[in-house]
Amino acid sequence: MSAWSVTPAAVQPAQVAIAGDWHGNDMWAERILDRLAAQGVEVVVHLGDWGYWLGQTGRKYRDRTAEILERNGQTLYWVDGNHEAFSELLTIPINVHGTRTIRDRLIHLPRGFRWQWRGQTWLALGGASSVDRPHRTPGKSWWADELLSDAEIDSAIEGGPADVMVFHDAPYGIPELEDQLARSAHHWPALELGIALDHRRRVRKVVDAVRPSAIWHGHYHYRYADTLTLDDGHDVRGQRAGGGRRGRQRVRGGVGHGQCVTQLQSNQECFPGDQLPVRREPSRSGSRNRRASGTASSKVRWPSISSAPLASRA
Ligand SMILES: [Mn+2]
16 A cells, blocks of 8 residues: 555655546546546546535545545545535635545545645646536535635735646636637626636636646646747646546556656547656756757656646747
8 A cells, every 4th residue: 555645745656646526426526536547547637527515425425435435545636626616625724734634545635735845846826617507505505605706816926936837727828728618618708708717817827927848727628739838938737637538538647756757648649748847947957958958758657647737848
Protein backbone atom coordinates (compact mmCIF):
# COMPACT_ATOMS: atom_id res chain seq x y z
CA MET A 1 0.00 0.00 0.00
CA SER A 2 1.38 3.35 -0.95
CA ALA A 3 1.55 6.31 1.32
CA TRP A 4 -1.07 8.96 0.97
CA SER A 5 -1.52 12.38 2.38
CA VAL A 6 -4.14 15.04 2.82
CA THR A 7 -1.77 17.39 1.06
CA PRO A 8 -0.51 16.53 -2.41
CA ALA A 9 2.88 18.09 -1.76
CA ALA A 10 3.66 15.30 0.66
CA VAL A 11 3.31 12.85 -2.21
CA GLN A 12 5.77 13.21 -5.05
CA PRO A 13 4.35 10.96 -7.73
CA ALA A 14 6.32 10.09 -10.81
CA GLN A 15 3.08 10.13 -12.65
CA VAL A 16 -0.36 11.51 -12.08
CA ALA A 17 -3.68 10.93 -13.75
CA ILE A 18 -5.99 13.82 -14.47
CA ALA A 19 -9.69 13.14 -14.68
CA GLY A 20 -12.89 15.11 -14.74
CA ASP A 21 -16.66 15.19 -14.68
CA TRP A 22 -17.62 11.87 -13.18
CA HIS A 23 -20.85 13.44 -11.93
CA GLY A 24 -21.25 11.03 -9.06
CA ASN A 25 -21.14 7.95 -11.26
CA ASP A 26 -19.48 5.25 -9.21
CA MET A 27 -19.25 2.89 -12.15
CA TRP A 28 -17.16 5.42 -14.07
CA ALA A 29 -15.13 6.05 -10.98
CA GLU A 30 -14.37 2.40 -10.50
CA ARG A 31 -13.63 1.70 -14.13
CA ILE A 32 -11.26 4.61 -14.46
CA LEU A 33 -9.55 4.10 -11.13
CA ASP A 34 -9.05 0.40 -11.81
CA ARG A 35 -7.57 1.10 -15.21
CA LEU A 36 -5.24 3.63 -13.75
CA ALA A 37 -4.28 1.23 -10.99
CA ALA A 38 -3.39 -1.36 -13.59
CA GLN A 39 -1.03 1.22 -15.04
CA GLY A 40 0.53 1.91 -11.70
CA VAL A 41 -1.10 5.30 -11.22
CA GLU A 42 -1.53 6.14 -7.56
CA VAL A 43 -2.42 9.81 -7.72
CA VAL A 44 -5.39 11.29 -9.52
CA VAL A 45 -6.17 14.98 -9.92
CA HIS A 46 -9.85 15.43 -10.61
CA LEU A 47 -11.07 18.57 -12.34
CA GLY A 48 -14.48 18.91 -10.78
CA ASP A 49 -18.07 17.83 -11.05
CA TRP A 50 -16.62 14.92 -9.22
CA GLY A 51 -20.04 14.61 -7.64
CA TYR A 52 -20.31 15.75 -4.06
CA TRP A 53 -24.04 15.35 -3.68
CA LEU A 54 -26.52 15.64 -0.85
CA GLY A 55 -28.15 12.85 1.07
CA GLN A 56 -27.68 9.15 0.86
CA THR A 57 -26.79 9.15 -2.82
CA GLY A 58 -23.86 11.42 -2.16
CA ARG A 59 -22.76 9.56 0.92
CA LYS A 60 -22.78 6.22 -0.87
CA TYR A 61 -20.72 7.62 -3.73
CA ARG A 62 -18.17 9.05 -1.34
CA ASP A 63 -17.98 5.78 0.58
CA ARG A 64 -17.70 3.75 -2.59
CA THR A 65 -15.01 5.96 -4.07
CA ALA A 66 -13.02 5.84 -0.84
CA GLU A 67 -13.32 2.06 -0.84
CA ILE A 68 -11.95 1.81 -4.38
CA LEU A 69 -9.14 4.25 -3.63
CA GLU A 70 -8.16 2.26 -0.56
CA ARG A 71 -8.27 -1.00 -2.42
CA ASN A 72 -6.14 0.39 -5.24
CA GLY A 73 -3.75 2.32 -3.04
CA GLN A 74 -4.68 5.55 -4.81
CA THR A 75 -5.36 9.09 -3.68
CA LEU A 76 -7.73 11.43 -5.46
CA TYR A 77 -7.33 15.19 -5.17
CA TRP A 78 -10.18 17.17 -6.63
CA VAL A 79 -11.18 20.73 -7.37
CA ASP A 80 -14.86 21.56 -7.11
CA GLY A 81 -16.95 21.95 -10.23
CA ASN A 82 -20.34 23.60 -10.46
CA HIS A 83 -22.39 20.50 -9.70
CA GLU A 84 -21.27 19.95 -6.15
CA ALA A 85 -23.39 20.44 -3.02
CA PHE A 86 -21.58 23.51 -1.76
CA SER A 87 -23.99 23.94 1.15
CA GLU A 88 -22.50 20.80 2.64
CA LEU A 89 -19.01 20.70 1.11
CA LEU A 90 -18.06 24.14 2.37
CA THR A 91 -19.03 23.27 5.93
CA ILE A 92 -16.27 20.67 6.06
CA PRO A 93 -13.38 22.32 7.87
CA ILE A 94 -10.16 23.04 6.05
CA ASN A 95 -7.28 21.17 7.68
CA VAL A 96 -3.90 22.59 8.60
CA HIS A 97 -2.58 21.75 5.14
CA GLY A 98 -5.29 23.80 3.45
CA THR A 99 -7.33 20.94 2.03
CA ARG A 100 -10.55 19.17 2.97
CA THR A 101 -10.43 15.51 3.87
CA ILE A 102 -13.67 14.10 2.50
CA ARG A 103 -12.62 10.55 3.18
CA ASP A 104 -9.24 8.89 3.53
CA ARG A 105 -7.57 9.29 0.14
CA LEU A 106 -10.37 11.54 -1.10
CA ILE A 107 -9.21 15.12 -0.75
CA HIS A 108 -10.84 18.37 -1.84
CA LEU A 109 -8.51 21.13 -3.03
CA PRO A 110 -10.10 24.49 -2.22
CA ARG A 111 -9.99 27.32 -4.74
CA GLY A 112 -6.58 28.91 -4.79
CA PHE A 113 -4.82 25.93 -3.20
CA ARG A 114 -1.22 25.59 -4.34
CA TRP A 115 1.33 22.85 -4.04
CA GLN A 116 4.64 21.76 -5.49
CA TRP A 117 5.27 18.64 -7.49
CA ARG A 118 8.83 18.04 -8.52
CA GLY A 119 9.76 21.64 -8.69
CA GLN A 120 6.60 22.83 -10.38
CA THR A 121 3.91 24.88 -8.72
CA TRP A 122 0.36 23.65 -9.25
CA LEU A 123 -2.67 25.83 -8.59
CA ALA A 124 -6.20 24.53 -8.12
CA LEU A 125 -9.16 26.71 -8.98
CA GLY A 126 -12.60 25.15 -9.03
CA GLY A 127 -15.97 26.63 -9.95
CA ALA A 128 -18.01 27.19 -13.11
CA SER A 129 -21.48 28.35 -14.06
CA SER A 130 -24.42 26.05 -14.74
CA VAL A 131 -26.02 26.97 -18.04
CA ASP A 132 -28.93 24.72 -17.13
CA ARG A 133 -29.58 26.71 -13.97
CA PRO A 134 -33.26 27.40 -14.82
CA HIS A 135 -33.88 23.67 -14.51
CA ARG A 136 -32.23 23.42 -11.13
CA THR A 137 -33.39 24.05 -7.59
CA PRO A 138 -31.39 26.40 -5.41
CA GLY A 139 -29.97 24.62 -2.38
CA LYS A 140 -30.76 21.19 -3.79
CA SER A 141 -29.22 21.03 -7.23
CA TRP A 142 -27.77 24.52 -7.68
CA TRP A 143 -25.69 26.77 -5.46
CA ALA A 144 -24.58 30.34 -5.98
CA ASP A 145 -21.18 29.27 -4.66
CA GLU A 146 -20.52 27.59 -7.99
CA LEU A 147 -19.11 30.88 -9.30
CA LEU A 148 -15.66 32.14 -8.45
CA SER A 149 -15.86 35.13 -6.17
CA ASP A 150 -13.82 38.30 -6.57
CA ALA A 151 -11.96 37.39 -3.39
CA GLU A 152 -11.06 33.95 -4.73
CA ILE A 153 -9.81 35.42 -7.98
CA ASP A 154 -7.78 38.08 -6.21
CA SER A 155 -6.34 35.52 -3.85
CA ALA A 156 -5.33 33.19 -6.69
CA ILE A 157 -3.59 36.08 -8.44
CA GLU A 158 -1.87 37.29 -5.32
CA GLY A 159 -0.19 33.91 -4.99
CA GLY A 160 1.98 34.78 -7.96
CA PRO A 161 3.09 32.66 -10.91
CA ALA A 162 2.29 28.95 -11.19
CA ASP A 163 3.47 26.36 -13.69
CA VAL A 164 0.35 24.24 -13.96
CA MET A 165 -3.27 25.14 -13.26
CA VAL A 166 -6.17 22.80 -12.77
CA PHE A 167 -9.63 24.30 -13.21
CA HIS A 168 -13.15 23.17 -13.63
CA ASP A 169 -14.03 26.07 -15.93
CA ALA A 170 -11.78 27.16 -18.78
CA PRO A 171 -10.21 30.53 -19.39
CA TYR A 172 -11.81 32.60 -22.11
CA GLY A 173 -10.07 32.70 -25.44
CA ILE A 174 -8.93 29.17 -26.21
CA PRO A 175 -9.83 29.17 -29.93
CA GLU A 176 -10.90 25.55 -30.26
CA LEU A 177 -13.10 25.70 -27.18
CA GLU A 178 -14.71 29.03 -28.02
CA ASP A 179 -15.54 27.72 -31.50
CA GLN A 180 -17.12 24.63 -30.04
CA LEU A 181 -19.14 26.63 -27.54
CA ALA A 182 -20.40 28.92 -30.27
CA ARG A 183 -21.64 25.87 -32.15
CA SER A 184 -23.64 24.64 -29.17
CA ALA A 185 -24.85 28.02 -27.94
CA HIS A 186 -28.36 27.57 -29.33
CA HIS A 187 -29.05 24.99 -26.64
CA TRP A 188 -28.92 27.48 -23.80
CA PRO A 189 -30.61 30.70 -22.65
CA ALA A 190 -28.75 33.88 -23.55
CA LEU A 191 -28.68 35.00 -19.94
CA GLU A 192 -26.93 31.83 -18.82
CA LEU A 193 -24.48 31.98 -21.70
CA GLY A 194 -23.64 35.50 -20.67
CA ILE A 195 -22.90 34.39 -17.13
CA ALA A 196 -20.76 31.54 -18.45
CA LEU A 197 -18.83 33.86 -20.74
CA ASP A 198 -18.26 36.28 -17.92
CA HIS A 199 -16.97 33.45 -15.77
CA ARG A 200 -14.49 32.33 -18.44
CA ARG A 201 -13.27 35.91 -18.66
CA ARG A 202 -12.74 35.91 -14.91
CA VAL A 203 -10.80 32.66 -15.14
CA ARG A 204 -8.77 34.19 -17.95
CA LYS A 205 -7.88 37.07 -15.68
CA VAL A 206 -6.24 34.56 -13.36
CA VAL A 207 -4.40 32.86 -16.23
CA ASP A 208 -3.15 36.21 -17.52
CA ALA A 209 -1.69 36.94 -14.10
CA VAL A 210 -0.46 33.51 -13.08
CA ARG A 211 0.91 32.65 -16.53
CA PRO A 212 0.94 28.87 -16.29
CA SER A 213 2.60 26.85 -19.00
CA ALA A 214 -0.07 24.23 -18.85
CA ILE A 215 -3.65 23.97 -17.76
CA TRP A 216 -6.26 21.29 -17.51
CA HIS A 217 -9.95 21.95 -17.20
CA GLY A 218 -13.18 20.04 -17.13
CA HIS A 219 -16.81 21.11 -17.39
CA TYR A 220 -17.45 21.23 -21.12
CA HIS A 221 -17.40 17.53 -21.90
CA TYR A 222 -15.53 18.34 -25.01
CA ARG A 223 -12.16 16.87 -25.72
CA TYR A 224 -9.56 18.92 -27.50
CA ALA A 225 -6.08 20.24 -27.32
CA ASP A 226 -5.22 23.78 -28.21
CA THR A 227 -2.96 26.64 -27.35
CA LEU A 228 -3.94 29.86 -25.69
CA THR A 229 -1.55 32.66 -26.49
CA LEU A 230 -1.58 35.43 -23.94
CA ASP A 231 -1.25 39.05 -24.96
CA ASP A 232 2.47 39.05 -24.40
CA GLY A 233 3.00 35.95 -26.49
CA HIS A 234 3.16 33.48 -23.64
CA ASP A 235 1.60 30.21 -24.76
CA VAL A 236 -0.61 28.04 -22.63
CA ARG A 237 -1.58 24.66 -23.94
CA GLY A 238 -4.47 22.68 -22.69
CA GLN A 239 -7.33 20.32 -23.08
CA ARG A 240 -10.36 19.43 -21.13
CA ALA A 241 -10.74 16.23 -19.22
CA GLY A 242 -12.91 13.36 -20.23
CA GLY A 243 -16.31 13.35 -18.66
CA GLY A 244 -19.99 12.85 -19.06
CA ARG A 245 -20.61 10.15 -21.59
CA ARG A 246 -16.94 10.28 -22.26
CA GLY A 247 -16.27 9.22 -18.73
CA ARG A 248 -13.94 6.52 -19.86
CA GLN A 249 -11.63 8.98 -21.48
CA ARG A 250 -8.31 9.20 -19.86
CA VAL A 251 -5.35 11.35 -20.29
CA ARG A 252 -2.06 10.30 -18.94
CA GLY A 253 0.31 12.78 -17.60
CA GLY A 254 3.19 12.98 -15.34
CA VAL A 255 5.54 15.36 -13.76
CA GLY A 256 9.18 14.62 -14.09
CA HIS A 257 12.30 16.25 -12.92
CA GLY A 258 11.88 19.75 -14.20
CA GLN A 259 9.61 18.69 -16.97
CA CYS A 260 6.27 17.18 -17.49
CA VAL A 261 5.24 14.93 -20.32
CA THR A 262 1.70 13.86 -20.91
CA GLN A 263 -0.01 11.37 -23.07
CA LEU A 264 -3.64 12.00 -23.61
CA GLN A 265 -5.61 8.91 -24.18
CA SER A 266 -9.20 8.32 -24.92
CA ASN A 267 -10.11 4.70 -25.26
CA GLN A 268 -7.87 3.63 -28.11
CA GLU A 269 -7.16 7.17 -29.12
CA CYS A 270 -3.93 8.64 -28.05
CA PHE A 271 -2.30 12.02 -28.17
CA PRO A 272 1.30 11.10 -27.62
CA GLY A 273 4.16 13.18 -26.57
CA ASP A 274 2.48 16.29 -25.29
CA GLN A 275 4.82 18.18 -23.11
CA LEU A 276 4.41 20.31 -20.11
CA PRO A 277 7.50 22.43 -20.16
CA VAL A 278 9.09 23.84 -17.13
CA ARG A 279 8.60 27.43 -16.19
CA ARG A 280 10.27 29.64 -18.68
CA GLU A 281 11.44 32.40 -16.45
CA PRO A 282 15.01 33.13 -17.47
CA SER A 283 16.26 33.06 -13.93
CA ARG A 284 15.19 29.51 -13.30
CA SER A 285 14.93 27.83 -16.62
CA GLY A 286 18.25 27.78 -18.39
CA SER A 287 19.65 24.36 -18.93
CA ARG A 288 16.70 22.69 -17.33
CA ASN A 289 14.41 24.07 -19.95
CA ARG A 290 16.63 22.99 -22.77
CA ARG A 291 16.88 19.55 -21.35
CA ALA A 292 13.15 19.34 -21.03
CA SER A 293 12.38 20.23 -24.59
CA GLY A 294 11.93 17.40 -26.98
CA THR A 295 12.52 14.61 -24.53
CA ALA A 296 9.33 12.71 -24.93
CA SER A 297 11.30 9.61 -24.17
CA SER A 298 11.69 10.42 -20.56
CA LYS A 299 13.06 7.93 -18.13
CA VAL A 300 9.95 8.42 -16.12
CA ARG A 301 7.07 6.29 -17.22
CA TRP A 302 4.09 8.45 -17.97
CA PRO A 303 0.68 7.22 -17.03
CA SER A 304 -2.48 8.19 -18.64
CA ILE A 305 -4.87 10.63 -17.28
CA SER A 306 -8.26 11.73 -18.16
CA SER A 307 -7.98 15.36 -18.86
CA ALA A 308 -5.91 17.45 -20.86
CA PRO A 309 -3.12 19.66 -20.01
CA LEU A 310 -2.11 22.70 -21.76
CA ALA A 311 1.53 23.13 -22.05
CA SER A 312 3.38 25.85 -23.75
CA ARG A 313 6.00 25.37 -26.30
CA ALA A 314 8.54 28.06 -26.56
MN1 LIG B 1 -19.44 21.40 -14.78
